[in-house]
Amino acid sequence: MGSTLISNGTVVNADSAIRADVLVRDGRIVALGIGSDWTADHVIDATGKLVIPGGIDAHTHLEYPIDGFTTRTADDFHTGTVAAAHGGTTTILDFVKKEPGRSLYDTYLRRRDAAARRSVVDFGLHAIVPPRDQQPDVLDDLRRLADEGAASWKFFMAYPGTQMVDDGELLAGFELARELGVLPMVHAENGHMVARETQRLIDSGRTAEHFHATAHGHDAEAEAVHRAIVLAESVGAPLYVVHVSSAAAAEEISRARADGRRVWAETCPQYLQVAYEDYAGLGERAAAYLCSPPIRERSNQEGLWKALVTGALATVATDHAGFCMHQPDDLPPQKLRSPGYFPKVPNGVPGIEDRLMVLWEGGVASGRIDPCRFVDLVSTRPAKLFGLFPRKGIVAVGADADLVVWDPRADHVITTAGTHMRTDYNLYDGMRVTGKPVHVLSRGDHLVDASGSFDGAAGRGAFAERGTPHLF
Numbered sequence: 001m002g003s004t005l006i007s008n009g010t011v012v013n014a015d016s017a018i019r020a021d022v023l024v025r026d027g028r029i030v031a032l033g034i035g036s037d038w039t040a041d042h043v044i045d046a047t048g049k050l051v052i053p054g055g056i057d058a059h060t061h062l063e064y065p066i067d068g069f070t071t072r073t074a075d076d077f078h079t080g081t082v083a084a085a086h087g088g089t090t091t092i093l094d095f096v097k098k099e100p101g102r103s104l105y106d107t108y109l110r111r112r113d114a115a116a117r118r119s120v121v122d123f124g125l126h127a128i129v130p131p132r133d134q135q136p137d138v139l140d141d142l143r144r145l146a147d148e149g150a151a152s153w154k155f156f157m158a159y160p161g162t163q164m165v166d167d168g169e170l171l172a173g174f175e176l177a178r179e180l181g182v183l184p185m186v187h188a189e190n191g192h193m194v195a196r197e198t199q200r201l202i203d204s205g206r207t208a209e210h211f212h213a214t215a216h217g218h219d220a221e222a223e224a225v226h227r228a229i230v231l232a233e234s235v236g237a238p239l240y241v242v243h244v245s246s247a248a249a250a251e252e253i254s255r256a257r258a259d260g261r262r263v264w265a266e267t268c269p270q271y272l273q274v275a276y277e278d279y280a281g282l283g284e285r286a287a288a289y290l291c292s293p294p295i296r297e298r299s300n301q302e303g304l305w306k307a308l309v310t311g312a313l314a315t316v317a318t319d320h321a322g323f324c325m326h327q328p329d330d331l332p333p334q335k336l337r338s339p340g341y342f343p344k345v346p347n348g349v350p351g352i353e354d355r356l357m358v359l360w361e362g363g364v365a366s367g368r369i370d371p372c373r374f375v376d377l378v379s380t381r382p383a384k385l386f387g388l389f390p391r392k393g394i395v396a397v398g399a400d401a402d403l404v405v406w407d408p409r410a411d412h413v414i415t416t417a418g419t420h421m422r423t424d425y426n427l428y429d430g431m432r433v434t435g436k437p438v439h440v441l442s443r444g445d446h447l448v449d450a451s452g453s454f455d456g457a458a459g460r461g462a463f464a465e466r467g468t469p470h471l472f
């Protein structure tokens with residue numbers, strides 16, 4: 001492993017930006033200093049570059065089972081984490097969905113092993129809480145899972161009949177989360193409203209791909225966000241709302257935070273940078289853009305940016321759930337399996353590799369946020385909320401040497417062929433960006449260098465131990 005010196009860069013943390021050299025030894029940051037005369041086995045010249053903590057993507061779906069475990073997302077823990085590393089992300093937090101015929105606890109242990117065999121960057125897992133009729137003793141499993149490092153649980157308020165839990169289940173789960181110091185997360189869409197609207201669209205023959213966005217209305221999201229906040233508050237639990245897509249939902253969060261509620265929320269690059277107008281006229285190719293909640297009208301985006309600036313939105317994660325347009329060799333047809341019929345299109349979009357570049361472009365290069373806020377959104381805040389801080393999420397002595405040397409003046413065009421995700425399209429294909437990662441280190445290992453070459457074996461990624469979340 002040895003030592004690495006990153007010299008002459010500007011170290012950017014969530015609260016400061018200073019010129020400093022960074023000395024790394026045996027996987028950790030061991031010194032920060034100005035004009036140092038340190039020597040090391042490897043030297044990376046970061047003149048004119050920023051040195052930031054590795055990105056933490058708190059929301060990914062690698063080899064994620066769908067359709068009753070008959071198929072899955074295109075990227076597995078290997079391809080997905082290689083792509084993540086190329087994009088400057090050195091930790092991912094993925095999900096465990098209970099397998100039929102197996103308890104949530106057993107599923108979790110198997111998935112943790114699978115991820116450990118294949119990942120090239122560090123990972124953690126959130127448990128998805130199944131409806132009680134799928135596992136009546138699920139609360140007992142959740143207790144055991146908290147001891148095994150699953151310090152965050154996701155509840156679906158959407159997808160009735162498969163994943164949706166009712167308000168009683170939310171209350172019981174939130175209460176247990178509060179007791180155990182676990183952070184509950186919600187996919188906030190009112191499943192009944194979406195199902196009803198979907199049926200109305202089917203009955204009137206409006207099933208083309210873009211009607212997915214009509215089915216998943218702004219109100220259905222805002223209602224569920226509001227309800228989740230009220231339910232969490234009623235049992236004294238904190239709350240994390242994943243993939244906020246609608247300005248109306250962000251408003252609910254903003255209001256609640258102004259009232260002192262302990263609620264944090266995430267949005268995703270696709271909601272900030274891509275719009276309904278980009279796919280509404282594409283016919284069946286609009287399937288590429290389908291995810292839930294949906295990518296909404298361009299007029300909605302400014303409200304999300306405002307919430308990012310004010311802090312109502314605390315993190316930017318990808319919700320990377322990539323499906324191919326053309327059928328992959330090893331899987332059944334994916335995005336185009338039901339042309340002209342949106343209810344059967346697998347939900348989810350890729351982005352694990354694009355996140356930092358897209359947020360930098362729309363946020364920092366556009367003058368909306370500064371580099372410190374960027375670091376907070378993509379690394380520090382997720383580290384704090386999910387119990388990884390200060391081991392991760394900060395460039396500081398003692399922290400893991402998960403580091404990105406970032407070129408803030410790069411002139412780069414994102415392309416499908418130039419990225420490493422398995423999906424055969426990229427939502428940002430052709431987008432010109434002015435910042436990109438040029439070196440990526442994970443626990444001191446130099447995974448990606450300035451030429452873009454990659455050096456990291458499957459299985460080098462480790463399960464990230466989680467401590468107490470910093471909920472402030």
Ligand SMILES: NC(=O)NCCC(=O)O
Nearest residue numbers: 187291292319321347348
């Ligand atoms: N977001 C999406 O459409 N698919 C992934 C699963 C989820 O987060 O709901």
Ligand SMILES: [Zn+2]
Nearest residue numbers: 187242243292
């Ligand atoms: Zn979700």
Ligand SMILES: [Zn+2]
Nearest residue numbers: 059061319321
């Ligand atoms: Zn998701």
